[in-house]
Amino acid sequence: MAVAHLKDELTCSICLNLYTDPVTLRCGHNFCRECIESVLDTQEGSEAYTCPQCRAESRERPVLQRNTTLCNIAERFLSQEECEVFCTYCVHIYVFASKSCLLCEASLCDLHLTVHSKSPQHVLIQPTKSFRNRKCSPHKKVLMYYCSEDAECLCVSCCLGEKHRGHQVQLLNEAYEQKKEKARTIKDNIIEEREEIEKGVQSLQEHLRHIPEKATGIVERVGVRLSDIRMQLDNLESKALKEISKQQEQVSLSVSDLIQQLELKKDNVSKKISTIEELCQTPDPLLYLQAHTGTIANMEGDSDRNIKAIEADDLAEDLIIQTLNTGVVNIISGVQKGYYVQEASGILLDVDTASNDVHVSDDLKTASSPNVNQARPETPERFEQSIVLSRKSFSKGRLYWDIEVSKEGLWRVGMTYPSIMRKGQSSNIGNNNKSWSLRRLREQYSIRHDQNEIPLACRPSSTKLRIYLDYTGGQLSFYELGNPMTHLHTYNATFTEALYPVLVVCDNGWIRVLN
Template sequence: MASADLKDELTCSICLNLYSDPVTLKCGHNFCRECIESVLDTQKGSEAYSCPECRAEFLERPVLQRNTTLCKAPFTRPGPNIAEHFLSQEEHEDVFCTYCIHTPVVASKTCLMCEASLCDLHLTVHSKSPEHVLIQPTKSFRNRRCSHHNKVFTYYCTEDAECLCVSCCLGEKHRGHQVDLLNEACKQKKEKLQIVHGRLIKEREETKKKVQCLQNHLKHIPEKGASIVERVCVKLKDLKMKQDNLEKHVLNEISKQQEQVSLSVSNLIQQLEIKEDSLSRKLSSIEELCRIIDPVLYLQADRDDFANNMGVNDNLKEIKADDLVEDLIISTLNSGMVDIMSGLQKGYYVQEASGVLLDVNTASNDVHISDDLKTASSSNIKHCPKTDTKRFEESTILAIKGFSTGRVFWDIEGSKAGAWRVGMAYPSISRNGKQACIGNNNKSWGLRSFNKQYSIRHDEKEIKLLFQPICYKVRIYLDYAAGQLSFYELGNSMRHLYTYDATFTEALYPVIVVWDNGWVRVLN
């Protein structure tokens, strides 16, 4: 009884179903939003609006206030509103056969036309006509009937995505629309949903792989960072040591020059002091001659002494003191700094690989090579028969020169259309069959551009990258000793695409694969 009373309290007096989006008028009565709006629409143009329950009048169309109490989930938890909660509780209860009045028997089906539930026995004698739609047992017929015509939903409008009764199909609103039987529409939607479900599963698996790849990459970042820090610290320590040695060398050079110049200037001072004494003696002798008054005595003075006193020495004009040669010191400093930087470049900075040329003797006969040996293009013309064992069977060419030491990079530009792959490979890679394809073995590493998507491949494992090509210019960077092969896109700024970690056992040769009218040009 209490359940029935609660159901009455939660039932809209217009549609006689449980509230759907309940709203409240100023008089306090509750209705489904759609129901009361339909009633108010019919009252438009009249002198006043009125409540269908108590006939209270309003001069203006009343504002519909959402009933937060009825919309609130029970026990203040997120979920369905009170009416929906009551409905779900009601539907989870056992449903008994309507016609078994003496002994309750659990129903197996409910007929929407009859609004009756049937056990297996009564179901055998029930009408099998299409109008009698059978569903899983339920006590609630809410949303099972049309609120306008009070008829069972039997059709579905695919254009408006609405369930329809027979009368709705004949109405103006759905005239000319694609209308299917409910069961058929449900079947079609489930089939489409299964397709979407399968696609989402596949996309989820691909996403998981990408996440796993990024997580693995994330795990290696601290290790790589520590390795770089160690190398940088070693270089900085070496740089500091070389700077200290250069400082000592330059300071020693300055001290050496200072000592030499000081000795030279001291010798000059000594020579000048001797000359100064000689000049003083001559001055004294002249002064004594000048003090003789008697002309005879003056003229009879020692002529040699007189001649010596009258002589002029021009050595003063040739005396020039040495100075510190600052230009030589600066030259020594600059030369030492150049040597330090040159050593750093040889030991740490990456060198651009010079002279990356394509080896025509390895090119498959469906690849055209430019005269400068820098461009490989996919071609339908067979250029040369496959007689050389070094020649690839399909779409591939190696460079002439390989790398087995140091850090180098080489740049390429690929076609926007068509397909291509670039990377590095051992010269011992197979030239025929599936194993000749770059990335299908453990002897080659490649980056592919196809259908506006990047992917990397090695040892038959391919990973699609999150980045879409922007400029189709790529840098391939090799650190042979560290076992790293990296790919970067050269846009307005260099963007890292992927890095392989491996232990290289042979020299690595640049390799290019082109197909579907694709082409690749070496930019070095």
């Protein structure tokens, strides 16, 4: 009963079928859009428009408002009802239908289907109770064609009409297959896009998981750097205090010596004063004059009037301030130039790995490309391309090494695993996932890893470079040692093997290790 009552509520009072695109009048009654528009058309020219159900009048043609909620309910009810479609001609018992005929607007079981007309006009489809939306509204004929230009389903009369004349029209099934194929292609593209998005999400999630670990590492390194700075400031303070103590002792000794000298002079002067006072007390003029001639005359010649000119030494505060300033500048300079990172000393080039078109200097510090075959014996370690490794590898800590490069020619510098191939194109530095490099060609820097070459915006301004490696932190950075030092690029990776410094030179280029 509940289902029957619901169906009554979803039935149009004009066509007595389930609502199709239901609309609402001002009075609140609902009708199929097509049904109420037909009624309103018949009322054109009359004094008023009336609701077919309650006869409510309106001077102007009512504005039809689509009832979205009712439409959704009707569609759901229809979809559930269509799951059980019975044969129209089996009136005494309920027999499930096998097909529905659009022309007859009837559903047929297998038995009645055998006697049904096979004429092309009798279009058979899957069982349905909704025949209205499968026929053309103006012509009441079965929709059998599709106009791709207007994206409309058409009946025979529509195809012959003025609106679609000359348009590309297909059979409904053909258009259906084409649209399905296109949809499949779009679906495949969307699936690929989704996979790319998923990869991006996974990559970001992986990056997100490593952020706390990297942050912890950075915190530790910041703590180490600040501890080093504090230690150096403490050392600078100790040095300044020692200098002050040293100056204090020296100045104190100097001033004490001057005081002793002046005390001696004071005693001498006091004696002279006593002598003169005794002479002045002599009552006999002859004796006074005789004594004055010798004693007083000697005192006048021995008198020292330069006492006021004596200046004592003082603490050299300006020298102490200069020491402090120099120390602070050195600390800051050390921070800017990687003072807290160990310098990779002892980097020498390994001739046994050098290709025959790379010349290695006698001090094993410079690699160049003289365009002369070096005729070295073939070994498993030797590269086929213009490459040479260092003898030393690094697998822990933070360190840097500096190089000087040529302005002309082509060169590449970086780090590589020892497991890199030695022959073929995949042995080129940056052409694999085992090496990371920086290149300069003419006035352009670029970085390369795993066959991915990326140009850098920074233009070359110096011939000296710094390569910084934080093995544990998974960072390989390149800097240009100009004024100021310029960061070029940083690779982030999880290193799994020891890393060797690697040089590539060709076209008269050269690189010299400065460490």
